[in-house]
Amino acid sequence: MTADNTTPTYVLRYFDIIGLAETSRMLLTAAKAEWTEEHPEWPQEKPNQPFGHLPVLVEKSGAEDEEDFVLSESGSIERYLARKFNFVPTDNKQMARHEQLRDQHLDAIIAFFAQLSLVDEAKKEKREDFDAMLDKVIEIHTSLIRKNDDCGYLFGEELTFADMSAYAFYKLLVMYAVTFEADVAPFVKDKITPEVLHLLRTVESDPLLHEHVEKKGSFVAHILTE
């Protein structure tokens, strides 16, 4: 078979928000994959999604007789793209370090959202959980940047999954979580260390993400001008 279009194309289904899809958007763009985004009518299209949730990634092979590969669960989607497009090492231990960071980012984000619906003492306690997790994440990012000769990436000398996940983490808190509780934006911004800022600048100025930043705007500029 001499198909000249054996390169897959992608559709990312999600809401038109930063939410849980930003890392996947960055991965697809940095991979130079051919991809588009769909914003399904919600909740009308909920039953049409494999797991009843978004995001969903559809990989179309381009071959006529091949079924699309449909993937749910944001973590699984991110890891699939990261591995496919070589944004994580193939070594099991090193890959685990990237994944561990990503899951840690998500834990902190979940903790923030979990405290939104609580009140009084319960809210205070849960908010403290979030604060502690945020501090830990920043501490780890800062330490990794320093250990990596302050080159601006978390691991190695090129853009990786961990870098994109970290960028999306800060962006989500400062630009999306803020729509739920205004004080979280200045709270997070105040805690950003020079090393973390270096990471954000480095990610944003990486040529692989030029198109992403053009489309979405500069998060670094947003932090520095408010």
Add this chain to the structure above:
Amino acid sequence: MSQQYVLRYFNIQGLCEALRLLLTASGTNWTEETPEWPREKSDQPLGHLPVLVESSKGGKDDVVLSETLVIERYIARKYGLLPTDILAAARQEQLRDQLHDVWSTHMEFMHSTGERSTELVTKFEQDATRLVSVHVAALRRNGNNGHYFGEALSYVDIAAYAFFKFFSDAGPKSLKAKVGLLNYTRIPEVSKLMATVEASSSLAPYFTAEKENGARLATRFK
């Protein structure tokens, strides 16, 4: 080089039963420790448990990992319980992630109050119903042979076993009817899976120990 693992966690099912099963299935040398809590909280890399410590023959600590699902996937990949093909791996991982989501919703419910509680019961019901239909379809697609994929024990078989076992108790009153959605004795394909996993020779040490470890497995809803 013989690997040795130490799993640090509390003596409850909590987040770790699938991991305990995976470590057993791997055939590797592993033990468990229960740190003094919260005294040893700050000694953990991310200030929480579980933590997996891997040390090589020389006794040096090679790897210290946190985050339950990361640890699970690390062990599963290392010992051939998760395919190396990324597409095949993603198919397993999405199913496992879905199990974790529903379990997390249940855990959030246990700590919630008021309106949020009511929301979570609805969410749990919707997501558990969806989960059952997705998992039954997967088991059927594989010929209802007691495995999600292929013919050998794999990552998602083990994670699903731990999940359905966890929910095989009646659970707290307000969630009772909804937890019943996950009662595997009423789902033939899942019953078959459970029996197949229980009959796996690589898991025999776990089930033997379970008879002695009844205390931990009885505290399901902690």
